[in-house]
């Protein structure tokens with residue numbers, strides 16, 4: 001009897017393996033719709049490190065779930081490997097059966113923990129097949145446990161043994177179907193295969209070597225105009241969508257979703273899955289884009305935007321990267337949003353709201369607001385700030401950015417210059433030669449406009465000699481530091497928070513000696529300084545350095561909520577239930593400090609634009625200037 | 630039906646760079662709504678970059694009559710547009726002299742009817758019916774039969790959004806042309822400046838007194854010195870309500 005059970009297991013194993021391979025082949029044919037991408041096969045070798053280190057960084061933030069996953073997945077993989085040895089290769093060793101029983105117990109435990117979590121599933125989790133997955137996995141684990149146990153100790157069990165064997169085989173077949181058919185039919189276990197391959201062939205492989213948050217340039221000369229159809233994605237981008245486990249962490253972190261704008265990043269990824277699988281996968285069973293139907297109609301051959309995806313969904317995104325930061329499968333939502341936007345902007349020219357006006361202003365005046373370049377430094381007219389002429393030299397070059405046209409932010413800029421002067425920093429500006437950095441153009445999908453500005457700025461900057469650039473605008477900072485290098489612009493750029501931190505640490509800023517203790521305040525992390533560039537500590541150290549205690553909001557640092565400006569969202573202004581800055585102001589109110597420090601001209605404008613009673617919004621430099629001796 | 634749209638670069642009011650003119654764009658957009666074979670024409674000395682905005686906003690191909698900057702475009706356009714049924718152009722160009730005269734001169738040269746400052750064009754029987762924009766929002770319907778020239782109001786229609794792909798696909802077909810030398814332009818004010826005369830010769834101080842001093846004068850106002858800001862604001866509000874200047 002045990003002999004035949006063992007053979008049945010061998011058969012089952014190879015049947016499963018064949019089904020899995022067939023399914024993988026089918027899925028791979030879907031990925032092949034995408035265009036080629038330069039990937040390194042060495043990624044396969046790097047996979048374990050990426051799995052255990054990079055993914056761990058993300059999932060460790062939710063330890064209970066991580067433990068359950070370790071048990072279920074670890075147990076499951078061990079079962080498969082052991083079965084491959086013992087039954088696949090027909091070794092039929094008793095001691096392997098013992099190991100199998102042990103691993104099956106571990107998996108059982110893990111699946112049990114997952115099932116318990118499913119009883120009170122947070123709303124961000126998808127239902128449908130995902131809801132029943134833990135039960136199926138339990139079945140598989142139990143089947144393995146019974147079968148291996150039986151084979152080890154069973155020959156003497158007679159009739160009962162036969163019954164158990166049949167039951168175990170049934171369980172294995174039922175539960176194993178989930179594993180074997182997942183990848184082919186787009187069932188939940190698809191994530192295991194696609195997820196591992198995604199780690200190996202990640203479209204942004206450099207993120208495993210360090211921070212990588214820059215958008216990649218389009219080769220406009222070669223006719224690249226963003227993604228219109230599935231075929232315009234790289235194949236490994238299509239693969240990355242299939243890695244999604246529908247955990248909804250992106251959904252929970254997304255400010256646009258919380259504001260009731262028609263964007264749910266999880267659904268966005270699933271829309272891409274629907275588009276590439278032409279709707280053959282099981283229907284999506286999670287939260288829809290707010291205010292929209294969950295069901296999508298896939299019309300093969302049609303553009304994605306306008307069929308599977310509404311344009312408003314795309315334009316709701318603030319590119320805040322909260323989703324990317326939280327995704328356990330390391331999916332890059334912002335890349336996809338911008339790639340789709342590029343098509344809508346470059347090919348169709350359909351940028352909603354004030355977005356197209358901002359782009360026109362950039363084309364015609366090199367400023368977002370349509371201002372004359374000559375007035376950018378009018379606020380500094382009495383500050384004796386040297387304006388560089390070509391060939392001139394300075395230690396620090398200050399780029400004020402678009403905030404220089406805003407009367408409110410001019411106060412912050414004046415404070416910054418005052419502090420830098422007090423600290424004896426040699427700083428100069430470009431005057432009318434400074435153009436917009438192109439951030440808004442790029443996030444709104446106008447890659448052509450961005451590249452024009454980037455190249456023009458790089459050519460301009462080449463005419464001057466300076467050691468470093470300092471800017472209070474995180475968007476200028478991000479563009480120059482991370483996105484200009486692709487166009488040959490190598491600059492050492494500091495955000496002013498870093499310079500202030502540096503100066504305070506060296507005691508270069510003369511501070512009031514008889515410092516009366518200052519009331520605590522809270523700090524709002526700008527996305528493009530924080531999540532984009534890991535600049536979490538510098539602003540906090542500055543506040544500490546001038547003796548102010550920071551009471552952090554619940555969502556701060558890596559989890560900070562966007563102010564709502566980024567990605568041109570303030571221009572496209574897609575309506576929702578609430579406004580994102582209002583929600584951020586609620587976060588600020590919760591701290592009870594009544595004051596919030598900011599380090600970005602756009603956060604300043606968004607938070608000061610909150611109507612009704614609100615906290616005072618003070619720029620970092622202003623706070624330092626107040627403490628000047 | 631052959632339709633021709635005339636476009637020319639405007640000067641951006643802030644940066645002075647060439648860009649698309651509002652009225653010409655509206656003419657382009659209006660023409661795209663009409664049935665017929667559409668051709669876009671330009672006459673003058675502008676380079677490709679100056680015409681780029683029109684290509685990016687859906688002009689497709691622009692036929693350019695290359696003229697030296699100091700020559701009149703009229704005769705060149707007039708001969709190029711022979712046989713065209715309908716000519717649309719902006720009511721006034723955003724660059725050059727911007728005199729708005731060209732449509733009139735062109736209509737005369739082509740022997741066509743002129744429909745000035747048009748918001749909409751539609752066909753009724755054999756005729757074309759146009760909605761004309763008059764000052765203060767007044768509208769008037771005009772009718773003409775082909776051939777006709779229509780100068781288009783900037784608010785008539787919106788051209789497709791600016792698209793890089795359309796710019797790349799767009800073409801400018803250039804042809805050399807000649808034209809008479811432009812007559813020198815003499816600028817003069819449209820109305821003779823009138824010397825300003827004060828309505829009353831009383832001094833500013835005296836008028837302020839008249840406005841705020843109590844008493845019998847009609848214009849007399851109230852000076853509120855007592856009370857806090859809320860009470861003072863209440864006085865202002867009462868005044869506004871009394872004179873029905875606010876209705877809450």
Ligand code: SF4
Pocket residue numbers: 243244245246247248249250251265266269323326327328329330331
């Ligand atoms: S995209 Fe990432 S975070 Fe969002 S549901 Fe999928 S796996 Fe979770």
Ligand code: SF4
Pocket residue numbers: 250253254255256257263264265316317318319320321322323324333334
């Ligand atoms: S980048 Fe921010 S706004 Fe955009 S989808 Fe992700 S979380 Fe939402």
